[in-house]
Amino acid sequence: MSLKDLVEAYIDLDEEKVLKIAENLLKSGGDPAEIIEACRSATNIIGEKFERGEYFLSELILAGEIFNSVMRIVLPQLKKEIKPIGIIVLGTVQGDIHDIGKNIFKAFAEAAGFKVIDLGVDVPPEKFVEAIRDYKPDTVGMSCLLTAGIESMKKTVDAIKEASLRDMVKIIIGGGRVDKTTCEYTGADAWTNDAATGVRIILKWAEEKRGR
Amino acid sequence: MAKMKEPIDLWIERHEREPDVVAKEKFDRFLKAAELKVPDRVPVAGLFGDFLCEYTGITWYDLSYNLEKIRPAVLKFVHNFPSDWGIIFAPMMLEGFILGLAFADFPDFSNTIRFLTGPVHDILKDKWSQWPGREIKEDFHPQFRGGEFMKPEEYKQFIENPIEFIHGTILPRACPGLGTPGSPQWNAAWIKIGMTMQKIASFQAQLIAEIGKMGNIGFPLTNAYAPADVIGDFLRYPTGAMLDMKRRPDEFKMACEVLVEPILKIATAIPPVPPLTVFFAPLHLNEMLSPKLYNEFYWPHLKKIIETLVAKGYKGFIFFEGDHSPHVDTILELPKGWGIAWFERPKNFMEVWEKLKGHTAVMGGVPTSLLIGGTPEKIDEYIKDLLSKIKPEGGFILSPGVNELPKTTSVANVRAYINAALKYGVY
Ligand code: B12
Secondary structure, three states: OOOOHHHHHHHOHHHHHHHHHHHHHHHHHHHHHHHHHHHHHHHHHHHHHHHOOOOOOHHHHHHHHHHHHHHHHHHOOOOOOOOOOEEEEEEEEEEOOOOOOHHHHHHHHHHHEEEEOOOOOOOOHHHHHHEEEEEEEHHHHHHHEOHHHHHHHHHHHHHHHHHHHHOOOOEEEEOOOOOOOHHHHOOOEEEEOHHHHHHHHHHHHHHHHOOO | OOOOOHHHHHHHHHHHOOOHHHHHHHHHHHHHHOOOOOEEEEEEOOOEOHHHHHOOOOOHHHHHHOOOHHHHHHHHHHHHOOOOEEEOOOOEEEEOHHHHOOOOOOOOOOOOOOEEEEHHHHHHOOOOEEEEEEOOOOOOOOOEEEOOOOHHHHHHHHOHHHHHHHHHHHHHHHHHHHHHOOOOOHHHHHHHHHHHHHHHHHHHHHHHHHHHOOOOOOOOOOEEOOHHHHHHHHHEHHHHHHHHHHHHHHHHHHHHHHHHHHHHHHHHHOOOOOOOOHHHHOOOOHHHOOOHHHHHHHHHHHHHHHHHHHOOOOOEEEEEEEOOOHHHHHHHOOOOOOOOEEEEEOOHHHHHHHHOOOOOEEEEEEEEHHHHHHOOHHHHHHHHHHHHOOOOOOOOEEEEEEOOOOOOOOOOHHHHHHHHHHHHHHH
């Protein structure tokens, strides 16, 4: 059983099979980093299938769960921690508890090599500010599905500005209620309605940062 | 110079002048549409939500708790924005079907306790919902949060005796206000809930009678639910439910199976009265599921419930939330004339209509975003075009995807929606 089988089983969302292959690969001396890479390419394809309407929310959720399960067995095997390509502080904004999309984005971002600090749901602006001080992330991600949450996003960006931390981070917003106008209104740097695009954006930012 | 009267103004005047005649017209109109026949005009569904609060100057707190303020606000709103048929939750209600299930064997109130109200929430302190002036601000819409109150390993116990499991395990977990089963607090809480429900029910009965006198109608309404949604909404959270379909498929199906009977008991607590008694069910997991999962874990049990109730003489009234397009074909498996399908935001409404017309009464067609962000001209034009495509076929009810509109919706837009129905809806 090869990495290719793993990717195939992953795209078929066969959780048991994915885990079995991952375990076998590890036992026979496979490189944990390569397994993570294989998962990354699988989630990529799953994200694209979702964008095309071939996959549904049920599949995305399962994809995220499979990723988490694989990580549970692979991470302890990593000889040295792979250096994350970036750190992202992520949360659903104050007043909003929708987290399905946020969790999917989290799994996708982790699969792409980011370290994600997940603040959970209904996160007040102060919490975001505190987390920026504590973790020094490159990026702040806010998820929002309620119209009422738009104000919370603006307040959060304002609080980050007030704490003089705005220049240290890029801010991306996502979730069903988010569009270009919201992005401008809240003062974020980018917005998206799908996790795959979100990951592409933060990857680009990470590249720009390395280039500097 | 006096402003020219629009169709809505003339209709309002008729409500004042001859409410009985207007009500009779509405009755026939809605009934015919539900029976797939051609009425005199396409019925137009009523609105509600933040828009009502803004227009009448009351808050969500008032609409949830303040019975004295609700009456004048609702009466004013119903007067100024007439419709052929509508539901206004006064006081405001949220999903609480699990409570109906808990008392499924008590038809005298299982159908009433199935909705959560603010005052009942104050007693239960349930974690399923949040209320204005309590957990959230007074001008916030009450919120359903749901949550995970059953562990995946507990399916077995649930399947063995769902009602007992709800009482013994779920309610104590989700409703701290109840305390320990059998304790004085527990017993007192249920008595208080009974008293509160009594008060609310008599308030509602009075309000409905008053609205009726103003030229409005209602058909007897009972409630049903999709078994898989009971699991997603109240027990395992939507994400948990979807994972269980993959990880514990047999248990998930069994759990749905054992829910069918209690759901039918709740629905039949209100007997079918001719010519029309509808059972309402909002669907939640539907749009999130792939057709494969929908057809295996969601539809079979829901279908059984619909078919059983239709055979008993009810008609269905199902709110297909989200984009139901991927699953629309399954509706054709139901007997022709089974009921009304209300669509929230199908990707392509006309496609859905073309598939279902002559088989299912269809409600919807107006994107909520158009009412919020459009102009009166755009709304007029859109509805004119829509109705020209739908008529002369009957079995259609004009409605936005959801009947709750935000505060920012303009009065002119809402009037344009009703005007357009009156102008272009005549067959
Ligand atoms: C599931 C759901 C719920 C569940 C939430 C479960 C959960 N843990 O999330 C429950 C039942 C609890 C719920 C409750 C409520 N809900 Co709700 N809910 C939905 C529903 C059906 C699906 C949302 C969803 O998960 N979509 C799928 C995910 C994958 O999409 P997504 O979030 O957009 O995420 C994608 C991208 O945007 C991106 N992404 C997401 N976040 C981020 C973040 C970053 C940084 C990046 C880069 C990308 C990214 O990645 C994802 C994958 O591509 C929507 C309807 C809809 N179809 O949108 C309503 C909806 C969002 N809910 C709504 C409402 C009103 C509520 C309630 C207020 C209802 C009520 N009155 O009780 C409460 C709110 C409670 C609260 N305080 O938040 C409204 C919002 C209306 C509005 N404009 O404000 C909607 C639109 C339904 C409707 N049409 O009315 N809801």
